[in-house]
Amino acid sequence: MTSSDFRIERNVELSDETKAIAEQELRETPERVREALERLKELMKENKDLYFGDDDELLTIFLRPCKWYPESAIALMRRVAEFKRDNASLLDGLLPEHEKVAFEDHKVVNVMKGRDDKGRRILIVSVGGTWDPKKVNADQLFRLFYLIHEAAMLEPESQVRGTVVLMDFHKMGWSQTMGLTPAFSKRLLTFIQDALPLRLKEVHFVKEPMIFNVVWKMFKPLIREKLKTRIFFHGSNMSSLHKHIKPTHLPSDYGGELDEIDYSAADWYPVINDVLPHINNWNSYGFVKKT
Incomplete structure (x- = not known):
């Protein structure tokens, strides 16, 4: 087994089967995705003590586990920030x-x-x-x-x-x-x-x-x-x-x-x-x- 067997499947469009799961389990539809991304960007501007990137790929990382609820996603971002702060001695600059x-x-x-x-x-x-x-x-x-x-x-x-x-x-x-x-x-x-x-x-x-x-x-x-x-x-x-x-x-x-x-x-x-x-x-x- 060589490293060529492994890859991160990034920037890959969801399969049709996975799209169906996303809609059923995560409420994921094109309209809801668009609205959630826009709202989360607004919430990030309101939460001035948080710093995260605002590209769609990153925001999707937070929105999917929160079933595309922007308020839940910003709460998850805050918990991530708290965890990183509380464990800074282990995680700061980790490569x-x-x-x-x-x-x-x-x-x-x-x-x-x-x-x-x-x-x-x-x-x-x-x-x-x-x-x-x-x-x-x-x-x-x-x-x-x-x-x-x-x-x-x-x-x-x-x-x-x-x-x-x-x-x-x-x-x-x-x-x-x-x-x-x-x-x-x-x-x-x-x-x-x-x-x-x-x-x-x-x-x-x-x-x-x-x-x-x-x-x-x-x-x-x-x-x-x-x-x-x-x-x-x-x-x-x-x-x-x-x-x-x-x-x-x-x-x-x-x-x-x-x-x-x-x-x-x-x-x-x-x-x-x-x-x-x-x-x-x-x-x-x-x-x-x-x-």
Whole structure:
């Protein structure tokens, strides 16, 4: 599998099937899109403490998960700005090159090169035995997630179809358990529930050992009802996972028909690097800096 197998599907017109999903689930029609873009630009002028680009591509990133309600989109922008401000020590000026070693040399995260049977991107995270928290700590793990989401948000198909996260806890031990700190848990869930401009459709936990319960006790009190309904536990029962994602679209690690997956994101690194202008712009967005 080479980097040529991977690409960000940016500036791609929605397929007819995806257009139908967008209209049914997101209220997306040409007239509503036009009106929402115009109104959001007006709201941005009124919210003078916020700084974001005003091109249609960027505004669509915020409007689609908000079902084209401009008031909800500006609220999401504000939450993104708040999250960036509150986590400035981790996120200010973050570039792919800062986590190049974690992307290329460590087997922690990967994004499947294709989509699942529902047209969704799948992020696979290995926080079991292949993860060494001494080499990639929890802060770095979050930064990897953040960089990947910056690229994924550019894909129109992903904006409509949504994304899926598969968390693999195979051979999780005490070092991995202690690596998932309360601070990491709180930051990750705040990001997912408040400041993620993507439709997170499902989160699947697989191969959880008994020690996983220690981690779950940290996460559970912070999870709101909407996200709770999208979290599924499968243990080693891959047939349970297959009720949500067909085996034809999963690697053999999960009882699928595709090749075994390499958990490093080495093939994704150059792809994310290709959208560096967008990442630089994203770094500048948020609250207007006081002079």
